Amino acid sequence: MVSPRQIRAARALLGWSQQELADKAIVSLNALTRLENGKVDSRISTLQAIEAALTKAGVEFLSAGQKGEGVRLLDPRA
Template identity: 90%
Template sequence: MVSPRQIRAARALLGWSQQELADKAIVSLNALARLESGKVDSRLSTMQAIEAALARAGVEFLPAGQRGEGVRLLDPQA
């Protein structure tokens, strides 16, 4: 599962606002803002929708490990 920091980083790579991501993931802006703040555990379906929207835009999530978690943009033209 991706972390709130990874979601914020992915949005930054894409240059998307919270509203843009919420629209593309078809989730509420309020749910996304709460998720990114780390103040609430979101529904699995919300997390999956957000992760899928970012993946469609070319974001790859790097799992936490010895070198830490991260994100990268696979297609800079996205």
């Protein structure tokens, strides 16, 4: 599952505001804000919706390994 840091980084790569991501993932802005700030353990369905919206926009999530977690933009035109 993606981490709050990865979500913030993915939004930055896309140039999206929290409101834009919330709209595209069909989740509440409040839920996204609390998730990104690490203030709550979100529902799995919320995380899945956010991850799906970012993946659809061309973001690839890199799992934590020896070099750490990360994100990259597969299509820079997104």
